[in-house]
Amino acid sequence: MSSTVQTTGRTWKKPPFIANPVLRWGLLIAVVGYVWWAVTSLPFDWERIQDGVPRAIRIFKGAFPPSFIRGELLFDGFMESIKIAIVSTLLGLALSIPIAFASASNIAPKWLYTIGRGFIIVARSFHPVIVAILFVKAVGFGPLAGILTLTIYSIGFVAKMLAERIEEIDWGQVEAVRAAGAPTFVTLLYAVIPQIMPRQIGLSIYQLDSNLRASAIVGIVGAGGIGSTLLNAFGRYDYDFALAITLCIIGVILVSEAISGRIRRNLW
Amino acid sequence: MLRIKELVKRYGEEKAVLKNLNLEVPGESVVSIIGASGAGKSTLLRCINRLVEPSSGSIELNGTELTKLEGKALRLARRRIGMVFQGFNLIDRLTVMENVQSGRLGYLPAWRAVTRNYPQEDIDRAFHLMERVGIAHYANKRADELSGGERQRVGVVRALMQEPEILLADEPTASLDPKTSRQIMELLRALASELHLPVLINIHNVNEAKEYTQRIVGMRFGRIIFDGEPTDLNNDAMDEIYAGVPAEERGGAESSTHLREVAAR
Amino acid sequence: MVATTQPTGPDAIAHREWSRYTSKERWRRYGLMALVALAVVWSLSTINVIWPWLWDAPQQMGDLFGRMFPPSLEGWKDIAWTLLETVNIATIATFFAVFLSLPIALIAAQNTTPNRFTLWLGRFILVSSRSVNTIIWALLFVAVFGPGVLAGILAIIFRSIGFLGKLLGEAIEEIDRAPIEALESVGASRFKILVYGVIPQVMPTFFAVSILRWDINLRESTVLGLVGAGGIGIILQGAIDTFAWQTVATILLAIIGLVIIGEAISAYLRKKVI
Ligand SMILES: Nc1ncnc2c1ncn2[C@@H]1O[C@H](COP(=O)(O)OP(=O)(O)O)[C@@H](O)[C@H]1O
Numbered sequence: 123m124s125s126t127v128q129t130t131g132r133t134w135k136k137p138p139f140i141a142n143p144v145l146r147w148g149l150l151i152a153v154v155g156y157v158w159w160a161v162t163s164l165p166f167d168w169e170r171i172q173d174g175v176p177r178a179i180r181i182f183k184g185a186f187p188p189s190f191i192r193g194e195l196l197f198d199g200f201m202e203s204i205k206i207a208i209v210s211t212l213l214g215l216a217l218s219i220p221i222a223f224a225s226a227s228n229i230a231p232k233w234l235y236t237i238g239r240g241f242i243i244v245a246r247s248f249h250p251v252i253v254a255i256l257f258v259k260a261v262g263f264g265p266l267a268g269i270l271t272l273t274i275y276s277i278g279f280v281a282k283m284l285a286e287r288i289e290e291i292d293w294g295q296v297e298a299v300r301a302a303g304a305p306t307f308v309t310l311l312y313a314v315i316p317q318i319m320p321r322q323i324g325l326s327i328y329q330l331d332s333n334l335r336a337s338a339i340v341g342i343v344g345a346g347g348i349g350s351t352l353l354n355a356f357g358r359y360d361y362d363f364a365l366a367i368t369l370c371i372i373g374v375i376l377v378s379e380a381i382s383g384r385i386r387r388n389l390w
Numbered sequence: 391m392l393r394i395k396e397l398v399k400r401y402g403e404e405k406a407v408l409k410n411l412n413l414e415v416p417g418e419s420v421v422s423i424i425g426a427s428g429a430g431k432s433t434l435l436r437c438i439n440r441l442v443e444p445s446s447g448s449i450e451l452n453g454t455e456l457t458k459l460e461g462k463a464l465r466l467a468r469r470r471i472g473m474v475f476q477g478f479n480l481i482d483r484l485t486v487m488e489n490v491q492s493g494r495l496g497y498l499p500a501w502r503a504v505t506r507n508y509p510q511e512d513i514d515r516a517f518h519l520m521e522r523v524g525i526a527h528y529a530n531k532r533a534d535e536l537s538g539g540e541r542q543r544v545g546v547v548r549a550l551m552q553e554p555e556i557l558l559a560d561e562p563t564a565s566l567d568p569k570t571s572r573q574i575m576e577l578l579r580a581l582a583s584e585l586h587l588p589v590l591i592n593i594h595n596v597n598e599a600k601e602y603t604q605r606i607v608g609m610r611f612g613r614i615i616f617d618g619e620p621t622d623l624n625n626d627a628m629d630e631i632y633a634g635v636p637a638e639e640r641g642g643a644e645s646s647t648h649l650r651e652v653a654a655r
Numbered sequence: 656m657v658a659t660t661q662p663t664g665p666d667a668i669a670h671r672e673w674s675r676y677t678s679k680e681r682w683r684r685y686g687l688m689a690l691v692a693l694a695v696v697w698s699l700s701t702i703n704v705i706w707p708w709l710w711d712a713p714q715q716m717g718d719l720f721g722r723m724f725p726p727s728l729e730g731w732k733d734i735a736w737t738l739l740e741t742v743n744i745a746t747i748a749t750f751f752a753v754f755l756s757l758p759i760a761l762i763a764a765q766n767t768t769p770n771r772f773t774l775w776l777g778r779f780i781l782v783s784s785r786s787v788n789t790i791i792w793a794l795l796f797v798a799v800f801g802p803g804v805l806a807g808i809l810a811i812i813f814r815s816i817g818f819l820g821k822l823l824g825e826a827i828e829e830i831d832r833a834p835i836e837a838l839e840s841v842g843a844s845r846f847k848i849l850v851y852g853v854i855p856q857v858m859p860t861f862f863a864v865s866i867l868r869w870d871i872n873l874r875e876s877t878v879l880g881l882v883g884a885g886g887i888g889i890i891l892q893g894a895i896d897t898f899a900w901q902t903v904a905t906i907l908l909a910i911i912g913l914v915i916i917g918e919a920i921s922a923y924l925r926k927k928v929i
């Protein structure tokens with residue numbers, strides 16, 4: 123097939139992502155300017171950074187092969203992390219139910235709703251490590267600070283999700299129970315709880331998994347568990363032990379993720 | 391000239407979907423392929439441009455044997471074969487022009503493709519074809535903002551941008567409403583004669599096949615059991631092609647408009 | 656879930672019973688509950704906690720908050736500046752991570768990876784990145800490059816690649832095959848198919864996921880300083896170590912503000928790109 127096309131002289135350019143040229147160039151200049159400014163204004167310590175390569179080599183040499191000699195310490199650290207995760211999940215779940223009710227706009231009065239939501243927002247805004255430092259200061263080093271931290275962490279997530287679920291419940295069922303003359307508490311028990319239960323179970327398994335992950339890091343600021351073991355290893359330049367711990371953390375997280383994913387798939 | 395000899399296609403261990411199929415399409419003819427759903431029409435078309443790997447047999451296009459090609463040689467062969475799809479297969483988030491120019495991807499250097507810096511002659515050609523089918527004013531619209539008929543026009547132009555030696559169309563009108571569907575068929579016929587292009591159209595609607603094409607091939611169970619002019623397609627032939635298929639699903643000659651919905655399923 | 660046991664016979668009606676679960680289900684539930692109870696009892700009884708401290712905790716916390724009040728405005732310039740630095744760390748790191756994660760996502764997705772080896776390489780990178788927490792990455796980089804923002808930026812990059820790459824890779828695996836087929840049929844090479852068929856389809860996910868990760872990184876960058884990797888965490892640690900609780904309060908409020916603003920921006924941007 124052949125067909126000669128007369129040239130029309132029409133050109134074509136891809137229409138720009140942002141039509142307004144002032145806005146487009148302005149945005150581009152702003153982005154480039156920002157990146158430039160951000161990179162130059164950050165306090166990089168170039169001399170120290172130049173030491174990085176030999177140090178990296180030294181650390182890698184020190185880390186291989188990973189050392190499992192102090193297996194007992196490793197095991198104890200993990201057990202403590204698991205215990206922290208279990209206890210805090212349970213506490214967090216228990217506490218998040220009332221807080222979720224308080225934060226559900228269709229159930230709680232306005233003043234209570236404001237308090238509930240406020241609590242959730244604060245709990246979610248702080249990284250667990252920050253919460254952990256405060257608890258370490260208040261109740262001392264050790265797993266108790268970890269438990270309290272992860273309880274707050276659990277509430278931030280579970281109460282939020284649960285409150286959203288409560289806001290979506292089917293009011294027909296609530297009215298049916300109420301029409302039968304049930305008092306408020308019974309209404310909650312029979313009409314609301316059954317509706318939110320499946321979500322709650324899914325959330326709790328998810329949260330147990332999250333808490334296990336988080337428990338590995340809150341230890342870094344002194345809140346017990348494997349994180350503390352890891353920090354000590356780093357502090358004493360025991361890089362081979364640190365590598366062993368890190369590998370174990372990865373392994374445990376992968377296993378826990380697989381199990382939790384599987385259970386949740388079966389539930390739904 | 392397209393020459394298919396003893397073509398067999400078998401998906402996995404199943405029994406063959408195409409059974410020793412022979413077909414010749416000379417020069418500039420417009421051929422429609424009809425047959426019940428599952429007869430193997432799509433498989434046949436897709437074997438030609440190797441979207442499906444033939445199990446055995448030979449397919450020859452203007453002297454090039456297509457079944458043995460690999461890698462670069464296959465890509466060079468594919469760019470000579472245009473294809474129009476039932477579901478249009480456009481890239482929704484790109485503009486009409488980019489979709490149209492994607493027909494040139496077999497020719498274009500990578501840097502031009504990435505930067506959308508298309509050669510002027512390709513742009514001229516694209517505008518020419520888009521004007522021909524009535525979508526030039528949409529050049530800068532996103533493909534997903536167009537209606538079905540307009541999208542299929544983009545699909546047709548994309549295929550023509552390849553400067554193909556043959557055009558394959560797999561149920562190009564099955565997703566369109568009756569009126570648009572006829573417009574597209576008319577367009578394919580007109581373009582075929584303007585561009586001296588052989589066209590192979592899979593089609594569910596026998597009426598359209600009879601109206602718009604000079605030759606009809608009937609398939610059943612992976613074999614060609616009818617090959618002739620529209621006037622040869624009598625009731626006996628229809629019965630043979632569609633035996634066991636309820637009359638209202640045949641898209642048959644005497645049928646009314648509601649058949650098209652069945653065809654479009 | 657609801658089962659009724661229905662005895663037959665003349666007095667069937669009189670003997671009808673109702674129970675919420677079948678007996679097998681009931682035993683499974685009891686079993687599970689027992690397991691949970693056992694886990695809890697084991698955890699509580701063996702964990703190394705001095706319980707009186709727990710009863711003491713509310714008072715201690717109250718005490719702490721009491722000392723934080725009122726938040727001190729002294730040194731607010733420092734705090735504001737470090738907060739900005741924190742935002743910069745999160746933003747720059749996200750920026751680089753986004754670019755690095757794209758090729759990794761491409762090799763970790765079944766339909767775009769060149770071969771088996773690259774597929775496994777891609778998955779290995781994603782898994783190792785994802786299963787090491789930002790803080791642990793930060794510990795490592797602080798040991799290598801010394802305390803400072805570089806360690807923090809690298810830590811966030813290394814953690815974000817796994818997150819971005821995984822979600823992006825999944826999006827790539829779920830793209831619509833139809834346009835890809837059309838591009839194959841015109842004779843486009845793999846690379847051109849990638850540019851014209853794959854990338855446009857995953858663009859919305861790409862933006863949404865990047866913005867989401869920026870939001871997360873903002874939160875994470877507030878704690879990098881606690882292991883010496885730059886940002887607001889450094890002055891938080893300093894204030895805690897010197898018992899400057901009123902300054903601690905100001906910093907905490909600043910962090911809440913930062914995180915809430917970040918979340919609002921991220922929610923707004925994500926709505927725009929989808
Ligand atoms: N990718 C595939 N894998 C396995 N079987 C297929 C595949 N594509 C089509 N088939 C089977 O091949 C037969 C012919 O299909 P097709 O060529 O699509 O027929 P038509 O286009 O005439 O409706 C059908 O039985 C179909 O189930």
Ligand SMILES: [Mg+2]
Nearest residue numbers: 431432433561
């Ligand atoms: Mg078909």
